[in-house]
Amino acid sequence: MSNFSVLFQKEWRENVRNFKILWIPLVFILFGISEPLMNYYLPQILSTVGNMPEGTVLQFPELTPEQVVMSTISQYQFIGMLVVVLGFAGIVARERKNGTATLLYVRPIRYSSYVYSKLVIMCILVIGSVVLGLLANLFYTYVLFGTVDASLFLGFLGTYILWLLFVISIILFSSAAFSTGIASAVSLFLVLFVQIIDALIGKYWTIFPWKLPMYAGLILNDSIDMKPFIWSMSITLIAIVALLAGAIYFAKKNVSKSKI
Template identity: 50%
Template sequence: MNQFGVLLKKEWRENLRNYKLFWIPVVFILLGIMEPLTNYFLPQILDSVGNLPEGTVLEFPTPLPEQIMAAIMGQYQLVGLLVIALAYMGTIAGERKSGTATLLYVRPLSFMAYFMSKWVMAAIISLLSVWLGFLGGYYYTYLLFGSINWVDFLQFGATYSLWILLVVSIVLVSSALMPNAGLAAAVSLGVIFISQVIDSLFGTYWPVSPLKLPAYAASWLEAAPDLGDFWWSAGLTMLLIALLLALGIFLSEKKASTTKV
């Protein structure tokens, strides 16, 4: 436990030094507030840059507040996941390739503490970023389009947070498996996006799946999802995260010998 605390402090300092603690939340906040602002000012934007004939009147249906929040989540599903993968692709692979991991491996090291310290810090920053973005989007959605039930919003955010933890786990396991950060990013993004494409094409055949969590998150804003399917999906996700953590610890130890000296 003491080693875990020391390694966690190391990760904290590293994330401060490379500004991940600042720029990742900023990206998510910008994504969160841009969606309601863009939807609200879209007619004026098109009118100013569209070169439309004089007298043209643009009318757009006013989106519901719930639709705005779901659209923010849609931005996170593309840009947000890409940011997380690129930010943490070199967490383990980068240390091995650069040789900095040698400074740790020459000491008696608990690879469980080593991997978990990285996972905990990546999870904290990712969840903090997602929630700050959601809260920023919620605030501007409330100002411009109307209110959203607070309980529904919390259920929406909590469900999506579980999905983010799964994404972080996939990224760090890929970093532990691959020899460099580029391959780690390619593998993690490939697994995440290809699995989502498969689910979008054939997902109607399986209502219970970790890949359903974003859809279940959005459904809290309109009508509660089928609770049986939701809890099974959430349970499978937590089990999958636990298995990925165990795999990440194993790979961190097994691949330690590949560290550049």
């Protein structure tokens, strides 16, 4: 049996034991379902229990199906990414701290297989959970608000999956390079706070990996400018390769830091 297969089975069993295989998908599915339901029923809820003066008429903007999907993505971008960072920041660093890495490193394993096994399990859990959440969201959006164009949705989904892969690469690199606490701080800064910085002053640049969620929304609304989008995708792919190469390098370099 190959190094990768053995290591992947270890990662799978570990994530089954700590229930990440259950609660991470549930988080994204819950937000995927709740957003269209909340947007649809909120006016009725407020008019029923809001203690408004008699005769008050609440005016809410009519949301398009695309806007409902993007409101879900805004939830994923903050709460969802926070869950991902805190759930996986210790995926490499924690094994060095608790001594598990020592048991692995004394065996003839390839460090690339070690990192890739963690990459694959993170992709299955994170990307799979987001896709399930968006499919649930798409169903309720269709029932309550209308149809989203299938080809535009696939383009949107592919772009957002590339963003998720970028996030996963950042977390994996940080965990391989630093301790769990520092890896959490670095990942939170790069995944969440750089997004905030881009939202505040990002009008001064159009080519940036952190703009992929915005470009995904523009694809969904069929209003994308392809040139900066393609450049941003290209830079993101290069960054993913560099981050994974760095994760392999630091996984090997920090062997001496493993607890015995």
